[in-house]
Amino acid sequence: MIFKDKSFLLLPQRLTSHAQFELQQWRGITKVRLKWVKNKSLDHIIDTETDLKAACLLKDAIKRSHTEFLTAKSFAEWQKLLGLTVPVLRFMRRYPTLFEEFPHARYANLPCFRLTDTARLLDSQEQSIHQSHENDTVERLCRVLMMMRSRTVPIQSLHSLKWDLGLPDNFEKVLVPKYPDHFRFVKNSNGVVSLRLVQWHEEFAVSALQRSNEIREMGNEYRQFKRGQTALAFPMNFPRGYGAQKKVKAWMEEFQKLPYISPYEDSRHIDPSSELMEKRAVGVLHEFLSLTIHKKTKRNYLRSLREELNIPHKFTRLFTRYPGIFYLSLKCKTTTVTLKEGYKRGKLVNPHPLARPREKFYHVMRTGLLYRGKGVNFLSQQDILLNDMNNEGKGEEEEEEEIDEREIVTDDECYAETSELENESDEEE
Template sequence: MIAMMLSRGSKTLVALHRHHLQLQCGQWGWWSRRWLVKVRLKWVKNRGFDHIIDRDTDIKAACLLKDAIAAAPSGLLPARSLARFQKNLGLTVPVLRFLRRYPTLFRELPHPRFPSLPAFSLAPAALLLHRRESETFQAALPEDAAHRLARLLMMARSRALPLSAIFPLRYDLGLPPDFPSALAATRSDLFRLSRRPTDGAFILSLSSWPDHLAFSALQLRHRDALAQPSYRDFKKPSVSSAAPLAFPMRFPRGYGSMKKVKAWMEDFHHLPYVSPYEDASGIDPDSDLMEKHVVGVLHELLSLTIHKKTKRNYIRSLREELGLPHRFTRVFTRYPGIFYLSLKCKTTTVVLREGYQSGKLVDPHPLSLVRDKFFYVMRTGLLYRGKGMTKLVLEEDDLFGEGNCREEQKEQIAIDNEEQDGVYGDDVGFDDEDVDASDNDDDECYELDDSDDEDGSDNG
């Protein structure tokens, strides 16, 4: 009888049946079962996000090459040493061609000892930007950068990570080039640098557990949204008392069977939220609760990044420590309202949708503002080539103002997708400029094979 009524879609009986199972199986035994409907969604291309990734790839390469030149004793980078940078920069063009493309940042001149060998130094605009970036690092190092890195270590099972796994995320987390020694010296209360006994590799671990940092971005968002007296003394939730928190959603347009998608997301949001900083070892790895926990871990990791995005391979190097499943890419394609997966620039990049609004970061970090000026200088050099230096305004107050990049902003707005706010959960909308969408009920989910290794072993 129960089976017949369940097949007829009786919501009351479903609720009673689930409550009965919860009483039988204990507090978390209920969540050891899978109830979420498997909704198949079609991957939809987003031109706005792809443009951002294309632009930021060049900015990152320029910043890393700038750091390499600045760190050289002579201030010169010979052309014969460029090959070692090619893989780590993620460029689709040779490094030599990339350097010559932006004369406002990199100045080409003969090598002092070998005149036939070209070498590159930093142009005045690059020196100015490097100084401003260094000032931003110094201002953010004691608190912001240290807290981002500490939260990453807090999510790791062993509370420690090898430097080889952290270095690829250095640029995304907004860490200075010398962060291991700098943080170990200035924040010995948080970090400890040591060698792993097995292979002698350097590892960075937590010296102590900072309770005040054990809150995820989603928890802080809900605390600020509630803003009620009863929530002023925000207590750290435990697994046993975790409340169901809703992830902000922004779906692409054109999805078929939206009623199924909304019903699926409603069930997903009603699952208890287990913080990435909580011990999740007691949760069934095949349960829906664990799936939501994995979504929370990936959401928090992307929230820690400056630009709310990173490469898939960088996450893969942290997979075991973060407790992610082997084929974790399926999580990105299964929850397109939270994440966007891009194949731009011959790599796989994951973007946190809620981090952007109309093609701009919702909460830009001071370091991201400095990096935006790199793009202004690069774009000027690309447009005007040899005359680019005469078009730049090199005074600090003008260069870092908003008046010099109006054309860039107009171009960005023309390409980026305009979004409209919706009302579903906490924050759900639909992207207006997504293409290749359809309203067919038979849309298939675009899914990447985790064995694919487009990025190789990026360390940039």
């Protein structure tokens, strides 16, 4: 990365005046050619958790039904909504330990599905964790709203993100009304209902990157950052071989030296085309992914919040431009972005309490798939309550990475993507 004037790197970290912002509005030119690298370990996690998420959403849909079951006709059009690559009926029949099939009382040829006792037990464990960690959920939801320009998020966007953010299924009914000093519903001029933050919570306005550096007790380096004398670096985990490349190393060193702008700080006075704004956008995406339970989400969900988050229109380029921070996957016919530091050897580094019942849920799914035909009572309650479940395929000794021939040029003036990535534009679908 080439900078005409590096004097701005010495400016205080916590920018408080318009003049300080204006001094840093310079856009450098970077030309570092990288190849897209396939991470088999993360792709496997995305593949398995896509099925897990779909099963959990179907479980919640059955619970919401006043009949406590769903007919095959009612979910026939849900395949794309659930992110599945197979019809929903076939998917539900795969997992008899969760979904019990029976004929409709009036229409014998109409398949119906209700929850098994095993699924109900797993759900009760999940609801118990939601209740015991409600304060954490409220804080996480506040942080999401605090990152938004208007401190509001459409309810529909939150519904898409509720599984990723660990929100209860009916959060707008059981969670939001309990905290009127934190949230309230508003209706926009276009009739869209949104959730708004009632008041700013300064104690929440500390990013995950700031907290992790403080917890690690980095001594003099972190104290210098707090005084505004140094930048705050993002953890980097480059694909194999990239970290040793001189051009990549020099580029990342210059990027890390740029001042870190918290995603909770006002960014209106930063030049949208500056390197500083790009690092701020990386910080916003880093923080948002840090707030998710599995440190990943779909690109389309981020797209719906792009303007509120004040990130570039073509923000997908940030994921491919910084492969040491993010991993972009094309598994399951969608685009998923993962925070790489959230995983080590195929497992979450700091798993949220909700991750545990989800692991059990997936274990029961796999058991039902492997032992179909032995009935829904194959698993006992003791099996479900055991703490040492096998995490099939999730603990590889090493994260496998495979160089792909899809070449990426990490420069906005000279940026090229080929093959599938070229077709994954940031235009509205």
